[in-house]
Amino acid sequence: MTTATQAAPTPTTVRPSTTDAQGFPTEPRARWARRAPLLPALVFMIVVTQLPFVATLVISFFRWSAFRPDDRGFAGFDNYAAVFIDADLRASVLTTIVLTVSVVLLSLAFGLGIALLLDRKFLGRSIVRTMIIAPFLVVPVAAALLFKHAIYNPTFGLINGVLGWFGLEGVDWISQFPLGTIVFQLVWQWTPFMTLILLAGLQSRDAEVLEAAALDGATPWKSFVFMTLPHMRRYLELAGLLGAIYIVQHFDAVFTITSGSLGTANLPYTIYQTLFTAQNYGLASAQGVLVVIGTIVVATFALRAVSSLLKEEASR
Amino acid sequence: MTAVAAAPRPRRVAAATAPGRTRESRATRMGLGLAAWAVGLLFALPLLWMVLTSFHSETDAASPTPQVFAPLTLEGYRSFFGESSGASPWPSLINSLWAAGVSTVLVVALAVPAAYALSVRPVRKWSDVMFFFLSTKFLPAVAGLMPLYLIAGRLRILDNIWFLLIIYAAMNLPIAVWMLRSFLVDIPPALFEAAALDGAGLMMTLRRVIMPIISPGVAATALICFIFAWNEMLFARVLTGVTAGTAPVYLTGFVTSQGQFLAQVCAAATVVSLPVLIAGFAAQDKLVQGLSMGAVK
Numbered sequence: 001m002t003t004a005t006q007a008a009p010t011p012t013t014v015r016p017s018t019t020d021a022q023g024f025p026t027e028p029r030a031r032w033a034r035r036a037p038l039l040p041a042l043v044f045m046i047v048v049t050q051l052p053f054v055a056t057l058v059i060s061f062f063r064w065s066a067f068r069p070d071d072r073g074f075a076g077f078d079n080y081a082a083v084f085i086d087a088d089l090r091a092s093v094l095t096t097i098v099l100t101v102s103v104v105l106l107s108l109a110f111g112l113g114i115a116l117l118l119d120r121k122f123l124g125r126s127i128v129r130t131m132i133i134a135p136f137l138v139v140p141v142a143a144a145l146l147f148k149h150a151i152y153n154p155t156f157g158l159i160n161g162v163l164g165w166f167g168l169e170g171v172d173w174i175s176q177f178p179l180g181t182i183v184f185q186l187v188w189q190w191t192p193f194m195t196l197i198l199l200a201g202l203q204s205r206d207a208e209v210l211e212a213a214a215l216d217g218a219t220p221w222k223s224f225v226f227m228t229l230p231h232m233r234r235y236l237e238l239a240g241l242l243g244a245i246y247i248v249q250h251f252d253a254v255f256t257i258t259s260g261s262l263g264t265a266n267l268p269y270t271i272y273q274t275l276f277t278a279q280n281y282g283l284a285s286a287q288g289v290l291v292v293i294g295t296i297v298v299a300t301f302a303l304r305a306v307s308s309l310l311k312e313e314a315s316r
Numbered sequence: 317m318t319a320v321a322a323a324p325r326p327r328r329v330a331a332a333t334a335p336g337r338t339r340e341s342r343a344t345r346m347g348l349g350l351a352a353w354a355v356g357l358l359f360a361l362p363l364l365w366m367v368l369t370s371f372h373s374e375t376d377a378a379s380p381t382p383q384v385f386a387p388l389t390l391e392g393y394r395s396f397f398g399e400s401s402g403a404s405p406w407p408s409l410i411n412s413l414w415a416a417g418v419s420t421v422l423v424v425a426l427a428v429p430a431a432y433a434l435s436v437r438p439v440r441k442w443s444d445v446m447f448f449f450l451s452t453k454f455l456p457a458v459a460g461l462m463p464l465y466l467i468a469g470r471l472r473i474l475d476n477i478w479f480l481l482i483i484y485a486a487m488n489l490p491i492a493v494w495m496l497r498s499f500l501v502d503i504p505p506a507l508f509e510a511a512a513l514d515g516a517g518l519m520m521t522l523r524r525v526i527m528p529i530i531s532p533g534v535a536a537t538a539l540i541c542f543i544f545a546w547n548e549m550l551f552a553r554v555l556t557g558v559t560a561g562t563a564p565v566y567l568t569g570f571v572t573s574q575g576q577f578l579a580q581v582c583a584a585a586t587v588v589s590l591p592v593l594i595a596g597f598a599a600q601d602k603l604v605q606g607l608s609m610g611a612v613k
Contacts (some may be wrong), residue, residue: 020412034433035433035439038430040429041493045452048486055467091559113355117355118352127350127356128355131357136595137592140567141567142564142567142586142588151365155378156377156380157593176485186510188359191359196604196607200604200608212452255568271459271461275461276554287459288461294453
């Protein structure tokens, strides 16, 4: 580690003649000196994240299950065929989409509303800000357990208890609305995340321009629609994108609240089941490869959005 | 806390009192302030309920009508820490501390030089490298879980905390590189030139120029990596067992528990979440920058 950092003094400042037009060194030694601090991190990432994916790809073409250790061999596309005719898996793709889209959109909408409220001056604003952030800082399994047992439970949960105060009859929330209870819990946890990013966006608006607009007679609604929203587009995209990356992979609430039953099994849960319960390595790998392909398609669009952010910075 | 929220916007304060804003009536301002309080309380309510219930007796906790003013007791905490059952959560809490702490140290040690080579003295293809790091966060971790499980089984390192913490380091390294780079590009290049003119070598520049400026950023990065590693459950559940199980894995033992465990469940959730709440509030002013991988400041 230390050697890597010490190797970095690049001769660029000492011998400017060996750099090209953009200021990058041309000499091989100087180029490697620049790369040296980067290499440990890069090699580490390739070994820990890329090699397993290669392994997944290879295993996905094999018949391999822990319950039938003797029957192991090349299976061609059999696992992929099994994935495509598997109704449970197709259902879990749909569940993943519904879960991700509803959690992201709802928490974005709430997040924007709360950010607008927090962007104003009022008594105790920092206390309210702290209260809003707090849900994001509960360990996800703990939050799911809390909602399952202390909030949704039909007999002693908080919701039915409060309804009881008003003489109303509660229901068994989890069995009546299995996916809804998961969405509700996740929206509670992810709205703070959206709020924080959107609030930063609101606070980066140019105060003078807003003031000038108000002096020119723009109503608050007009300046929201014509000035705030266009300015916020980038922040909304970024918050939605980051939220989606995390929610697509979410496992804890599905595992805890419903254990994947009642049509709530999303892709991470289904792969976990194939691997952990069925111990079918070939099939789990094929599922994994297809998830990766699906993600690459979505991420290509997403990365384009982020790359515009980087370009802006580079042109600065 | 107050300083954090109020500091970045002295100009907006002026705007609120400017003549153009007086059209907004006092009642509207009060109403919106109250609405913010109501929403804040609503969001904090499940959390407050969790803490309150954790201090109730199991009988009060399991009452069908919410017992807000029931007497407080440490019963829930005592049973969580294994007073009667003898099952102690301490090994799992220590495993979590170890996995999150050591992986964070590893991440920072790898990410600081990498971020330097991607910003201050960048390699030629620095943006490609940045996207490589980012792309690993897009790939669903669950797809890599299976080979890691098989590799660990083959190498006999299943249920080994070191294997888990290496995975956590890989999970957080892209976040740390992006975040630290966003701090480094903020340092004015003139500072480096001045240091070079004064004859400062790389180590001197690192120690005297870079570290003082980015150390709050490094601290915030470390806190956020710690939170993500502490929270992780899926990999921990698959790759660990009896000896290396982490606190979230210990919590999964409560998934099927019923009625008489409510105070204990709430105590458990409170204890396990406490380090994250502390780390999160400590990093509060840099939380956005970390969660957005440095894209938002």
